[in-house]
Amino acid sequence: MKLSIERATLLKAVSQAQSVVERRNTIPILANVLIEAEGDTVSFRATDLDIEVVDRANAMVERAGATTVSAVMLHEIVRKLPDGALVSLTDDQRTGRLSVEAGRSTFSLATLPREDFPVMASSEYQSNFTAKAGDLRRLFEKSKFAISTEETRYYLNGVYMHVADGDEGRALRCVATDGHRLARIDAALPENAEGMPGVIVPRKTVNELRKLLEDDDADIAISVSETKVRFATPDLALTSKVIDGTFPDYTRVIPAGNTKRLEVDATEFAKAVDRVATVSSERSRAVKLNLEEDKLTLSVNSPDSGNAQEELVVAYGDEALEIGFNAKYLQEIANQIDRENAVFMFNSSGDPALVREGSDASAVYVVMPMRV
Template identity: 30%
Template sequence: MEDEDQDPLFHLILIRWVRGCAMKVTCDRPALSDALAACTSIIASRTPKPILQCIRVTATKDELILTAYDQELGLRYRVSEVDTARPGETLVSGDRFFSIVRESVDESLALEADNGTLHIRGRDSHFQIFGQDVRQFPPVVDLEGEPDLCLRADALQACIERTTFAAARESTRYAINGVLWEKRAKRLQLVATDGRRLARAGVSPEKSVGGDSDVIVPTKALTTLSRLHVEPDAIIDVQLLPNQIIMRTPKATISSVLHDGHFPKYDDVIPKDCDKKLEIDAAEFLSAVKRAALLSTEETRGVRIAISSDGLVFSSRAPEQGEATIRQNARYSGPNVEIGFNPTFLVEALRVCSGAVSFEVKDGSKPGILRCGPDFLYVVMPVNLS
């Protein structure tokens, strides 16, 4: 009897086990393209571990599951528009796979994996991608058990949109590179700051279990969630673990490590003495700031706002280039005051507002407050324009 090490059948089985089990499915191309777009968005273009540039493709009898991972963030995306002839899995380059699917003109594609190679067939095309060892791909967790929070997708997406832009991008203070989640019995608040501005947005969960908790969620995890196509009234389940957050939509599950460290006591920087308050339409405010900023420079880098009972006057100047003045109506009856701001900081906040907003200041040297409804507050430091 031949030794199993010399048995060709044994070697074929071993190759299939290492590089992936035989798989054969027909998949809706647009749905597959959406899934690959989401997965490739978290893959690093450069990494010391090339295996992390791959996507694990798993076919079950009911769906196709695509999995991506970057050591801190994992994404499992489920595609239900499939017809599975043979379950199995393989591991292939995410960018290559996505490029082929994205450029295809077919409504559906046939995927077949065998002997470590993924075959992608369309009406007039046949691509082959050589796979990697499936066993080398790290496990990516799914949400198991009862979620700690259940939130409407549109409400959570609004909170993410209203906070992530204010998080620090490059900072030695690791904690403020993420967004603080303050979970209370009937309220969830997201807070972000980079030391020069602070954004806070709140939402009432559809369901909340367990006690109060504060965690710092990496910005990348939240922006990944915000890019997913989720119906506004869909429910997003959230599970908070000691060092991890898991967020599940009807089609995808995102898992991410949490940031260590302590988020600053942000209540201390929210002014309590802003006695000059005006009301203005957010779109008009945004337009005025953007136009005034057209003649600001890196040196001046600011827009001056003069507030009086006659309304607002936005002005800026660029030495040897010109000046800008924009007048805007607003509801205000207090004393005159002038204050300067970095226009980018105002524009980014006003873009996530709609309808009437209130703007509060104390004087030209103190932070200003922008409010939009009961759920959004934004604090921004002034700049010296003297």
């Protein structure tokens, strides 16, 4: 194999591959990226046996072929090469080395046989449809903060993507929860997506998806089966196993009878919570909300370090209410809100609060209260 490729193109492809690779591997080949060159394209494939990413790029291929080399090592080398460099990759099967040349720099890297590289078995996908990258990014970015990190409840360690009834007809919906807070985000249902099986997309896959969804107007081809999900553009494909488990009935957690309505500037609210939480003990990070007519008082009382209080002018016309929340959870929800105002719906100091983005019903958040 012998090819030449622009440094910027190579860096983009290799960085996507090396981020999938696990740093600690008991199987040496899983630390490598599979490089396959043919015609005028080169592909870079990496896997951790749960996720597989394939990035294709244009290159000047002198001699077709394939090899595998350390993904992290190749990425570090390419990252440190000068901008605009033309990089030459040459595989010598006699020595088992890959030569990387750019300008006056030459590197010789150990390789492993391509035959040892595990390729994820292709799946028969039950559902195939296309969605805009901007819509998908909104679904995953706004919900992923609520993914659970508790390994014992593994079925909560991802985002549940499924088809549901939204406020404006059928919707493609993403839900995540850790039992303390919940995010439910809807987008218009893409054509041909109606029969899609509901799948739990793992946390790592959700994070890797970000690079695939950078261009809002790009069309993303989505394929879904009971065991796998695939997101692809013409140049990049991300295939992932889904979490084998049943996502709980989240609809029972979303309160329907909350009538006390608070409307507040989302940015000001997030900043105020951050300020008063400075004095809270790291373990509890509890902040108390005191609601009176058109006034919200945020307060924190920490026996160890002191107390803090801040008042905000808000729109509130119901009876006085005192309720406590984890400051971090409030901030994370407030930071998701794109509209100017956040709308909180309360019932009592012991019931979960419902949060919306202004009048937009396509994004709903739930946060459980704390005793303060």
